[in-house]
Amino acid sequence: MEPGATSRQLRHLDKHKHRELTFLERDFERPKLVLAGNPNVGKSLIFNALSGMNVEVSNYPGTTVELIKGRFNAFDVYDTPGVYGVSSFNDEECVARDIILEADCIINVVDATHLERDLFLTQQLIDMGKKIVVVLNFMDEVKKQNIQIDVAVLAEFLGVEVVPVIAVKRTGFDRLSAAIEMAQEGIQREELHSSLHAMLRVVGSQAEALLVLEGDEIVASRHGIRPSVLRDEIYISRRNRVNYVVNTVCRDDSTHVRFSERIGRWALKPATGIPMLILFLYCAYLFVGKFTAQTVVNFTEKEIGVNVWEPWIRGLITNFLPSTSWWSALLVGEFGVISMTTTYLLFLLLPLVLAFYITLALMEDSGYLPRLATMVDRSFSGIGLNGRAVIPLILGFGCVTSATITTRLLSTEREKTIATAILQFVIPCSAQIAVIAALLAGAGVKAMIIYGVVIVTVLLVLGKLLNVVLKGESSPLLLDLPPMRLPRIDNVLRKTFFRTYQFMKEASGWFFIGALSVGVAQLTGFLGMLERALVPVVTNWMQLPAGAATAFIMGVVRRDFGAAGLYHMALTPMQITVALITITLFVPCIASLMVMMKERGFREGFVIWIGTWIAAFAVGGIVSQLII
Amino acid sequence: MMIANVREEGDLKGMQATQPTAEAARRKNIISLNYSPTGEWLRICSIPGGLTFTQFIRFGISEGERILCLERLPGGTIVVQKNRQQIAIGHNLAKQIFVVVIEAQEE
8 A cells, every 4th residue: 555545545535624633543553454344244254364473452432332453464353343335323333434435445245145235335436535445255155046247347347456265264365365356446327436536535535425314323523514415316326236246246146045044043933933933942951040140159159259259358358457347348348349349340240241242242253033023023023022022031030230331232221221221121131040049940830830930921021011111112123134154263252252352341440349349238227227228118018027028138139149048947838939029020230220320311210220129129029918 | 826916915016106116906816915925936026115125126136026935934924036146035125025926928
């Protein structure tokens, strides 16, 4: 890349002082090579091949979208989130848009088996006037599926280098480096030319001019102008152009329905999809619930946390502070901010969250998750959500706190509120599930059925109620179903580690604050007072021993503490049922309360929190009056 | 399909005025996508405007395009296929998309 590119950018920026610098513009030193493409086209494989081991992963400022940066020859290489086009419809698109706008050269990765979809983005990048190279991935699939693509003609149509590759086998990568050197602006459509020219005078860069013409409000507002209304027109003509190109260069003789496609269709239909879901949930339970929550956590929490870490840190702290002082109680006492919270975060939560994110990444990368979302879509619309909400709800069974953060990916505020409420009310987290399952197993089949029916009923009533009370409708589902594929382990692990890191970074502080406030509440006697206030409700209305009040209050600290407190009480099976129903519906742990307040605002968070108190004791009491 | 015709009568009038598919509407076999049976070939008459329209065009599905109804799930969630591209469409959105079932001879 010639050095002029960056100085040209500087000059351009000088003319636009009214505009704030975007994040990437602050880094002028090296030319930027950007990978762009639709989701699931193998961008990260090509990124890894280019940048080798030297990779930085961070989140793009102000978002939860990951920004991956590496180096290749003289370039800084950036990976972008998979998008179907450049615009500002959601967080991922905004990040991709900003990185693409700042790119000096773009490697556009294209799935050769999905040319019609993928070349739309390619043509848009060409219309933006960017220097690009097209990498045609999945050439092995193309052969297998009997598709014929005339690569030379395609390159001629687009006016840029086209490099066919098989990314998983690294075939064709040797040509990449030379192709990048030859990156050039492609052939633009003439009909765009005059309107682009007019806008160019106002905006100063062809890429941004195109986005403003396409009605991009964010880019337009950066220049203090109003977006144009030509989007549909430009899109339709671009679509026609792409269809023409694809019809000319590509012949499709495939008739054979592949096995993976058949599995994909089974996953959609309830008759086969529900058994598949049950099988999947069972495997997930074996991995998360049995292996991680029991074998791994037993070792990390008990052996490392309680037996090694806590005594060690307690010894260390009491060297400086007398063990009877309130300071030491706060730091290393029963709910010690240092002792208990660290054990909880590192030795209980971390393994569980890792296991859950691995499961989620496997579901995503195999193509199963979008099909599951499709299958449940209709039933979810009854509770005001669409199929997409299956992601936070499933994550909730791992950790409600992390799931509450994940509600961000839902498209409307209304859906975020409903999903958050459902998570906080009825979804037991994995720490709690282990204890609940053990207690229910002891209490018998009748107890299990009553518990299950009550919890599901509360979920449905809550969802229906919110669906009626909150204004609006569930936003419609429109999902691209990627082909079913065996997930790639390196991708799965990268996603898992990034998400786990993000979660620990965002949530850890709240866990400490939560533990601190509970510690203070205990020292000041507030916790005891709350317990005493609860006793009459617990004994008279719910017909449980007074000790259960303590268990419930412990549930405020950590959800599994509450359930575990019931272990040592002499309870009849029906009393166990009532206590477990109450504890499931009862307030989420202090950390998820904090995160909820941050995500949903203080008022909404507080209303949901108070709601769980009322619902837990009301439903628990009613069930108790009926069955005890 | 017949039920759909009766139900959507009102919408149909509006469509004739705005869409260049009056020819198809005359044939009286326009249905909303959520009623499309599994396995039928369809031609798209109209897609609601705005973001949805944009998204569909990016996926390669525009008005006049021929698609396959790969699956109609209970409740009207639809999965359509065009070439190798499969797209799931929630029932609320499918209701607003109008299609004609393509007869065998038309293919």
